[in-house]
Amino acid sequence: MPFSNVIGQERIIKLIKNSLKDGRIAHAYLFVGPDGIGKTMVAKTLAQALNCPRADSDACGRCPDCRRIEKLSHPDVNWVRPAGLSRQIGIDDIRGLRRQISLKPYQSRKKVYLIMEADRMTAQASNALLKTLEEPPADSILILISSHPSSLFPTIVSRCQMMRFSPLSPKRIEDYLVKKLNLSPNKARLLSLLSEGRLGKALSLQEKAVWEEREKILNLGSQISHQDDLEKLLQVAEKMLELTSNFREKLEERLKDELREVEGVFSKEQIGEIKKEKMAFLSGETRRKVGEILDIIIGYYRDLLVFKEGGEIINLDRKEEIEKRAVSVSSQAVSKIIKSIEETKGFIERNVNLRLSLEAMTMKIAEELEYARGSSS
Amino acid sequence: MAYIVLARKWRPQTFEEVVGQEHITRTLRNAILSKRVAHAYIFSGPRGIGKTTTARLLAKALNCVKGPTAKPCNQCSSCEEITDSASLDVLEIDGASNRGIDEIRSLRENVKFAPSRDRFKVYIIDEVHMLTKEAFNALLKTLEEPPEHVKFIFATTAPHKVLPTILSRCQRFDFHRIGVLNLTERLKFIAKEERLKVEERALFAIARGGEGSMRDALSILDQLVSFSAGEKIVEEEVNTILGMVGEKHFFDLTKAIIKGDTLSAIRLVDAIISEGKDLRLFCANLIEHFRNMIMLKVGGEGVELVDLPEESIKRLKGEAAHFSYEEIDKVIATVSLAEEALRRSQSGRIPLELAVIKLTRLKPAPNSTELGEKAPSPESREETGAAEVKAETASPVPGPENTLSLEKVRENWPQVLEQVKEKKISAEAFLKEGKPVKVSERIVTVAFPAELGFHKESVERNEIRQIIEEALKEVFAHDLMIHPILKEAKASQPESTDKEDELAGRLREEPIIKTALDTFGGKIVQVKKKEG
Numbered sequence: 001m002p003f004s005n006v007i008g009q010e011r012i013i014k015l016i017k018n019s020l021k022d023g024r025i026a027h028a029y030l031f032v033g034p035d036g037i038g039k040t041m042v043a044k045t046l047a048q049a050l051n052c053p054r055a056d057s058d059a060c061g062r063c064p065d066c067r068r069i070e071k072l073s074h075p076d077v078n079w080v081r082p083a084g085l086s087r088q089i090g091i092d093d094i095r096g097l098r099r100q101i102s103l104k105p106y107q108s109r110k111k112v113y114l115i116m117e118a119d120r121m122t123a124q125a126s127n128a129l130l131k132t133l134e135e136p137p138a139d140s141i142l143i144l145i146s147s148h149p150s151s152l153f154p155t156i157v158s159r160c161q162m163m164r165f166s167p168l169s170p171k172r173i174e175d176y177l178v179k180k181l182n183l184s185p186n187k188a189r190l191l192s193l194l195s196e197g198r199l200g201k202a203l204s205l206q207e208k209a210v211w212e213e214r215e216k217i218l219n220l221g222s223q224i225s226h227q228d229d230l231e232k233l234l235q236v237a238e239k240m241l242e243l244t245s246n247f248r249e250k251l252e253e254r255l256k257d258e259l260r261e262v263e264g265v266f267s268k269e270q271i272g273e274i275k276k277e278k279m280a281f282l283s284g285e286t287r288r289k290v291g292e293i294l295d296i297i298i299g300y301y302r303d304l305l306v307f308k309e310g311g312e313i314i315n316l317d318r319k320e321e322i323e324k325r326a327v328s329v330s331s332q333a334v335s336k337i338i339k340s341i342e343e344t345k346g347f348i349e350r351n352v353n354l355r356l357s358l359e360a361m362t363m364k365i366a367e368e369l370e371y372a373r374g375s376s377s
Numbered sequence: 378m379a380y381i382v383l384a385r386k387w388r389p390q391t392f393e394e395v396v397g398q399e400h401i402t403r404t405l406r407n408a409i410l411s412k413r414v415a416h417a418y419i420f421s422g423p424r425g426i427g428k429t430t431t432a433r434l435l436a437k438a439l440n441c442v443k444g445p446t447a448k449p450c451n452q453c454s455s456c457e458e459i460t461d462s463a464s465l466d467v468l469e470i471d472g473a474s475n476r477g478i479d480e481i482r483s484l485r486e487n488v489k490f491a492p493s494r495d496r497f498k499v500y501i502i503d504e505v506h507m508l509t510k511e512a513f514n515a516l517l518k519t520l521e522e523p524p525e526h527v528k529f530i531f532a533t534t535a536p537h538k539v540l541p542t543i544l545s546r547c548q549r550f551d552f553h554r555i556g557v558l559n560l561t562e563r564l565k566f567i568a569k570e571e572r573l574k575v576e577e578r579a580l581f582a583i584a585r586g587g588e589g590s591m592r593d594a595l596s597i598l599d600q601l602v603s604f605s606a607g608e609k610i611v612e613e614e615v616n617t618i619l620g621m622v623g624e625k626h627f628f629d630l631t632k633a634i635i636k637g638d639t640l641s642a643i644r645l646v647d648a649i650i651s652e653g654k655d656l657r658l659f660c661a662n663l664i665e666h667f668r669n670m671i672m673l674k675v676g677g678e679g680v681e682l683v684d685l686p687e688e689s690i691k692r693l694k695g696e697a698a699h700f701s702y703e704e705i706d707k708v709i710a711t712v713s714l715a716e717e718a719l720r721r722s723q724s725g726r727i728p729l730e731l732a733v734i735k736l737t738r739l740k741p742a743p744n745s746t747e748l749g750e751k752a753p754s755p756e757s758r759e760e761t762g763a764a765e766v767k768a769e770t771a772s773p774v775p776g777p778e779n780t781l782s783l784e785k786v787r788e789n790w791p792q793v794l795e796q797v798k799e800k801k802i803s804a805e806a807f808l809k810e811g812k813p814v815k816v817s818e819r820i821v822t823v824a825f826p827a828e829l830g831f832h833k834e835s836v837e838r839n840e841i842r843q844i845i846e847e848a849l850k851e852v853f854a855h856d857l858m859i860h861p862i863l864k865e866a867k868a869s870q871p872e873s874t875d876k877e878d879e880l881a882g883r884l885r886e887e888p889i890i891k892t893a894l895d896t897f898g899g900k901i902v903q904v905k906k907k908e909g
Contacts, residue, residue: 011604011617019603024380026599095474127473127507135385135462150657155534158424158593161382161600164620166653196724197653295724302727309734311643314726331734338731342718349721 001061001070003045006038007176007199008168015163016046020057025050026161028133028142030118032149033165036200042165043114043143044069047077050141051108065108075106078113082120089115091124098132101140111140118144119151126153133159167197177202186316193314194299213243214296218318221297222325224365233366237358240293244354248286255282290348290358298341305334333368340364383602384595387567388430390451390460395427395434396563396591397555402431404550406447409438414445415548417520417529419505421536422552425592428532431552432501433459435530436467440495455495466492467499472531473507481512485519488527498527505531506538513540520546554589557581557684564594573602574609578686582615585684620655624689627666628696634708634736635699642733646726656725660716667708670697674705703854704739711735781853783816789852796848804844807835811861815880820905821849821857822880824864836861880904 003013019025029046031039048059048066051074059066068074080097082089097113105111115121121129133142133156144160146152170192176199177188183206195202204210220236255278262274300322303313307326313319344361348354389395392402401420408414418435420428437460439445442453449456458464470484484500492498502508508516520529520543531547533539561584568575575598583601587594600618601610616623626645633642649659669683673690674697683690700708715732722728790813798805810832811823825833835841842859849857881901884890894900 015600015604018606022603022606024599024603026380026382026596091474098474124473124476124507127504128471130473130504131471155424158590158596161596163600164618164655166620166655167650169651169653171651196650196726291721295722295727298722298727299724302730305734306643306730309643310640311730312647335731335734338727345721 001045002055002058006041006045008172009038009042009165012042012163012165017057020049025141027136028160030144030157030160030162031165032146032162034167034198035147036198037165037167039145039165043145047112050110050112076108076111080113080115082117087120089121089125091122091128094125094128101132101137105139113140113142115144118146119148126156130155130159168199169197173199173202190316217293217296218300221300222321224362225369233362234359237362240358241355243293244286244290247289251282251285287348290354291345294341294345298338301334301338304329305331329369333371337365337368383567383599384592391448392434395431397559398427398552401550401552405435409445409447416523416527417547419531419544419547419549420552421533421549423554423590424534425590426552426555428552429503432530432532436499436501439497439499439528440466466495469501469503471504472502473504476508476512478509478511478515481515488519489524492526499530501530503532506533506535513543517542555591557584560584560587560591560594564598576609576611578612579610579615581686582612586615586619620658621662622649622654622659627663628692631696634739637737637740639734639737642737643730646729646733650726656729657716657719660712663712664709667705669693670700671705673697707739708736781816781855783813786813786816786821792852793848796851797845800844804841807832807841808845819856819858820860822860822862824862827863830863833861833863
C-alpha cells in the first residue's frame with residue numbers, strides 16, 4: 001500500500017520518501033513510539049517501496065512484490081519477532097539473521113529485515129547484532145521497531161537512524177473519525193481526547209462493548225462519595241472486581257481453547273510448560289486490566305482537578321457532573337485521591353490482594369471527599 | 378552504489394582525524410615511532426566515540442607498506458584492504474557472535490601461522506565483553522605471550538565485564554565522551570565537505586543530541602539531510618527529529634512555576650502533547666534544565682558543566698536566582714516521579730499534568746492558602762498555615778536566632794506526620810499518638826499518653842527516630858532531635874510551655890527520679906535526650 005494510506009506521520013514519511021528519491025536510505029532504522037500509531041505500517045510500506053518495480057519512491061500495493069510483502073510471504077523481506085515462553089528474541093534468531101543476510105536477495109533489489117519489538121532482544125542477541133547493524137551487506141536494510149526504546153542497548157540505538165513516531169494531534173483523529181466513520185463531532189472530539197493521539201486506541205474505544213464498559217467504570221467512580229455508607233463503597237469495589245473477573249473469565253476461556261488445539265500435538269511436559277506460560281499471561285493481563293480501570297477513574301478525578309484550575313476537561317460527556325462536583329471539593333482532596341489511586345495501581349502491580357486494595361481505595365477516596373465536604377461547609 | 382551513511386563515510390582514516398581522543402592517539406603514535414607497540418590493547422568507552430576506528434587505524438599503521446608508521450598512507454593495498462575490511466592479515470572478529478570456547482580454540486590454532494603478506498597479523502575483537510568465561514580463559518596463554526607477528530586489539534563498551542586476568546595482560550585505553558564543542562567542530566567540517574547548509578545553532582543542537590557520541594551525532598545529521606531535501610537545516614528541525622521540546626517551553630514552564638501560574642502550566646502541557654512530543658524525553662530534559670540551574674548556582678567550576686550556548690546560560694542564571702537549592706531539589710524529585718509514572722500509566726498526559734500542578738504550587742503564592750503538596754492531615758484540614766511553612770522550608774536560615782516556638786511546631790505537626798508517613802507508615806502510626814509539648818533549641822519533646830508506653834518506645838527505636846528527625850528537618854529546615862516522653866495519667870493540667878525547668882519540675886514528680894533524688898540528695902541540672 002502506498003505511503004498515502006498511512007494516517008499522520010507526515011514528517012517521517014516525507015523523510016523516507018526524500019531518502020528514497022535521493023538514494024540516501026540508511027542501512028539501519030529504528031522506529032520508536034507508542035503502540036497504535038503506524039510504526040509497523042510505515043515499515044512495511046518502506047519494505048514494499050524498496051522492492052516495488054512500479055511505483056517511484058513509493059509502493060504501488062498491487063504488484064506481486066507488494067502483495068507478497070503485505071501477506072508477509074516475500075522471500076527477501078524477513079520478520080523477526082519475539083517467541084517462545086519468555087517472549088524474547090534470542091541469540092539464535094540473530095545468528096540466523098546473520099547467516100541469511102550475507103546471501104544475495106532471491107528476486108528483488110533489497111533484502112529487508114524487520115525486527116519487531118526489538119526491545120525484547122536478549123543481551124546476547126543485542127550484542128550479536130551490533131556488527132551487522134553497523135555494517136550490513138550493501139543490499140540489505142534492517143528496520144527495528146520498538147515501543148519501549150529505553151530498554152534497548154545504547155550501542156544498538158547509536159547504530160540506527162532513529163525515527164520517532166509521534167502521537168497524532170487530537171484534531172487529526174477527530175477529523176478522521178468524522179469523515180471516515182461518520183461520527184458526530186462531539187463524540188469524535190471526546191474520542192480524540194481520550195485516545196491521546198493513538199488512532200488504534202480511538203478506534204477500539206469506538207466499539208460498543210468498550211464504550212459501555214467505560215460508562216460503567218465512570219459511573220462506579222462517581223458513586224464513591226459518602227464515607228459512612230460503607231455498604232455502598234464495598235459494592236463499588238465489588239463491581240470493579242466483577243468487571244475484572246468477567247475479563248479474566250473470557251480470556252481464560254480463549255486460552256483454554258488454544259490449549260485444546262495443541263493437545264496431542266505436544267508431549268505432556270510441553271503442554272505443562274505451555275499451561276504455565278498461559279497462566280502467567282492470564283494473571284498479567286488481568287492486572288493490566290485493573291490498571292486500565294483505575295486509569296479511567298484517575299482520568300475522571302484529573303478532570304475535577306484541572307477544571308478547578310481552569311483547564312480543559314477530557315471526559316466531555318461528563319462535563320456537567322464534573323463541574324458540579326468540582327465546586328464541593330478542594331484541589332488538595334482531589335490530588336490526594338489521585339495519589340491514592342496511583343498507589344493502588346502500584347499495589348496491584350506488586351500482587352497485593354485485589355479485593356483488599358480496591359476496597360481500601362474506595363474508602364480512602366470517600367474519606368477524602370468527606371473531609372472536603374466538612375471543611376467547605 | 379548503495380548509499381553509505383555519514384558515520385561510515387567519514388570514519389577517520391588517520392590518527393589526526395580522530396576527535397576528542399588525543400590522549401590515546403598521541404600515545405599510540407609515539408609507541409609506533411619508538412617501536413614500543415604492545416602485543417595486546419583493550420579500548421574501552423561508550424558507543425560511537427572511535428574505538429573500532431582507532432583499532433583499524435592502529436592495524437593500518439602497523440601493516441602499511443611504508444610502515445610501521447604513525448601516518449599510514451591509505452594508498453597501498455594493505456591500507457585499502459583494511460579500510461574495506463578485506464585484509465587477510467587483519468581479522469576483525471565480532472566477539473558477540475563468536476563468543477564460545479570453540480571459536481577461541483580455532484583462533485589459537487591460526488595464531489601461529491605467519492601473516493600472508495603484511496608485517497603483522499592483527500586480531501581486532503569487537504564487543505569483547507560478550508566472550509564467555511571459558512573463552513576468555515582459553516585465550517589467556519596466547520594473550521600473554523603471542524607469537525611475535527601477532528597483535529591483539531580488543532574493543533568494548535563494558536570493560537567491567539572483561540575478566541581481570543584479561544585486562545591485566547593488555548594495555549588499556551579509556552576513550553572519553555566527545556565534548557559538545559569538539560563534536561560541533563567536526564560536524565561543521567563534515568557539513569562543509571558535503572556541501573550541506575546547516576545553521577550554526579542547529580549544529581550545536583545536533584551535537585547535544587549526540588550525547589558525546591560522534592556516530593549518534595552523524596546519524597542525526599543524516600536524517601536531517603534527508604528531511605530538509607536541500608533546504609537549510611535549522612535548529613527547530615533538529616528538535617523535531619529528536620522529539621525534543623524547544624528551549625522556549627522550558628523557560629515558559631519555569632516562568633509559570635515562579636509565578637505560581639497553574640493554568641498556563643497546564644496549557645503548556647497540552648501544547649506539548651498536541652505537538653506530539655516525547656513526554657518522557659520532556660521530563661528528562663526538564664530535569665536537566667533544573668540541574669543546569671543548580672550548576673549555575675554553584676558557580677565556579679559548575680558553570681563549565683553546563684553545555685549550553687552563552688545566551689541560554691544568561692537566561693538560565695536569571696531564572697536560577699528565583700529558586701533555592703531545596704526548591705530545585707523538589708522540582709527534580711517531582712519530575713522524576715512523573716517520569717516514573719509515565720512508564721506505568723497508559724496515559725502520558727495525566728502524570729505530567731499532576732506534576733506541573735504540583736510544581737506551580739511550589740512557591741508560596743501570596744493570595745493562595747491552598748497548597749497541593751502540603752495537604753494537611755485530618756486535624757488541620759481547615760488550617761491555612763501551610764503557606765508559611767513552605768516559605769520556611771524554602772529559605773532556611775539555620776542558626777540560633779531562628780529558634781522554633783512550640784506553637785509553630787504544633788501548627789506544623791500535621792506536616793511532620795505527613796512526611797513521616799511518606800517514609801514509613803508504621804512510624805507515623807506510632808508518632809500520631811503523641812503531642813509535641815515542649816521545644817527547645819534542638820529538641821522537640823513529644824508526650825504520649827501514659828498507657829501507650831509501647832508507642833513511646835517504638836519512637837525511641839533508632840530507625841524510627843531517624844525517620845522522624847529527617848521529617849522534622851524537612852519541615853522546619855532545622856536539625857532537631859525528638860524526645861519522646863510518657864504523659865502522667867493526671868496530665869489534664871495545661872501542657873507545659875517553653876521553659877526547660879518546667880520539664881525538670883515534672884520529672885521531679887516521676888517516682889523513680891524522685892526516689893533517686895531523695896536517695897542521693899541530688900538535683901536536676903539539665904534535661905537531655907537519651908542517647909542511642
